[in-house]
Structure formats: C-alpha cells, structure tokens
Amino acid sequence: MRTLVVTAVPAERDAVTRASGAFDVLAAGVGPAAAAAATATALALGTYDLVISAGIGGGFGVPLGSVVLADAIVAADLGAETPGGFVPVTELGFGAVEHRPPADLVRNLADATGAATGTVLTVSTVTGTAERAAALRTAHPDAVAEAMEGFGVAEAAHQHGIPALEVRAVSNAVGPRDRDAWRIGDALTALTEIFGKIPPVLESWNSHD
Numbered sequence: 254m255r256t257l258v259v260t261a262v263p264a265e266r267d268a269v270t271r272a273s274g275a276f277d278v279l280a281a282g283v284g285p286a287a288a289a290a291a292t293a294t295a296l297a298l299g300t301y302d303l304v305i306s307a308g309i310g311g312g313f314g315v316p317l318g319s320v321v322l323a324d325a326i327v328a329a330d331l332g333a334e335t336p337g338g339f340v341p342v343t344e345l346g347f348g349a350v351e352h353r354p355p356a357d358l359v360r361n362l363a364d365a366t367g368a369a370t371g372t373v374l375t376v377s378t379v380t381g382t383a384e385r386a387a388a389l390r391t392a393h394p395d396a397v398a399e400a401m402e403g404f405g406v407a408e409a410a411h412q413h414g415i416p417a418l419e420v421r422a423v424s425n426a427v428g429p430r431d432r433d434a435w436r437i438g439d440a441l442t443a444l445t446e447i448f449g450k451i452p453p454v455l456e457s458w459n460s461h462d
C-alpha cells in the first residue's frame with residue numbers, strides 16, 4: 254500500500270519522516286486550499302492508495318500532547334452567515350462539508366495507538382475566543398480537534414477516489430488565544446510516536462480488504 258502523508262509545514266513533515274520511511278510525506282502549506290492543491294497534484298501521479306492529513310491541531314477537551322484520529326473530517330466554516338445563524342454549503346445545495354475515513358481502519362488504528370477518535374474540524378481561521386469555541390462545540394458536539402488542512406486533503410482524495418485519514422497531535426486547547434500555552438514540541442514528538450505505530454496497521458488492513 255502506498256500512502257501519501259500531507260502536512261502543512263516542514264517541522265510536521267520531519268516529525269513523520271523521523272518515525273518511518275514507509276510514507277511519502279509532503280509539506281503542502283497552511284490552510285485547506287494549499288493542502289487540496291498539493292494533494293491533488295501528488296495524487297495525479299496515480300500511485301497512492303491512501304492519503305493522511307497530519308500535523309498539530311487544537312483540541313476540544315483532550316490533553317495537550319495527545320493524538321486524535323478523525324472519524325469525520327468536517328469543513329466547519331464552509332457556508333453562509335444568515336440572520337438565523339451559520340448555514341453549511343450543503344444546505345445551500347452545493348458540494349460537501351464532510352468526508353468519512355474508512356471506519357474499520359480508524360478503529361484498528363485507535364486500538365493499536367490508543368488515540369482518541371472523533372470529528373476533526375477544518376477551519377480557515379484558528380479559533381481565538383471562548384465564544385467561537387463554544388459555537389463550534391455546539392454545532393459539532395463530537396469534535397475532538399480543529400486544524401486547517403484536513404478537509405482540503407480529504408476533498409482532493411475524494412475526487413481521486415482514494416480514502417483519507419486525518420491524524421492530529423494536540424498542541425493547544427481550542428479557545429482564547431494564548432500563544433505561550435501552545436506545546437508544539439510535545440505535539441511533534443507525539444506525531445512521531447503515533448506514525449511509528451501506523452505502518453503495521455495499514456499493512457494488515459490492506460491485506461484483509
């Protein structure tokens with residue numbers, strides 16, 4: 254199985270490559286557009302069976318330095334503001350706001366790594382207030398993390414007919430901006446640890462499906 258891992262920045266790419274040589278790893282840039290463009294370009298080669306969006310992220314009620322796996326990858330701010338509140342593009346008759354990774358693979362990975370599972374939100378703006386964090390929690394009660402690239406990677410993968418996963422190591426809590434509280438080093442270490450455990454799970458998933 255050939256797996257492409259898409260990170261935002263070189264530090265995340267290096268955290269993954271330190272763990273294993275089993276992946277092709279690409280640092281695509283920050284945000285869903287850069288992630289989608291780079292992923293689609295790489296997938297056009299036609300050589301990949303799986304794509305993983307990976308990096309650091311903000312956690313909803315999960316410990317800093319822990320890792321979460323997406324069972325749903327959701328574009329949280331793709332829609333329209335209306336007097337009645339936010340309306341996702343799907344309710345306007347367009348596109349998609351959610352991609353679902355293969356459930357059995359997510360379960361196998363969670364069992365092997367101890368990672369928590371849940372919805373991982375993709376946002377174009379890092380949440381920086383308690384009010385916005387509360388609104389996201391209300392709209393997405395199953396959310397465990399937010400980041401900025403997963404939906405772009407998953408959308409590109411979907412358009413190529415390839416499954417996508419999202420793996421986020423939690424560097425900060427989603428909420429009021431507190432840059433000093435971010436634990437980026439711990440999150441990158443956690444990213445390396447989990448990617449060391451992923452290859453055998455992918456191999457056994459591949460051989461059974």
Ligand SMILES: O=C(O)c1cccc(C(=O)CC[C@H]2O[C@@H](n3cnc4c(=O)[nH]cnc43)[C@H](O)[C@@H]2O)c1
Nearest residue numbers: 261283309310311379380399400401402425427432
């Ligand atoms: O505000 C700052 O000073 C600051 C310093 C370092 C990094 C940032 C980022 O915004 C990094 C965005 C980057 O990391 C992912 N990420 C990490 N935590 C979050 C979050 O709570 N919400 C959204 N994205 C997050 C994201 O995927 C980007 O690749 C800011």
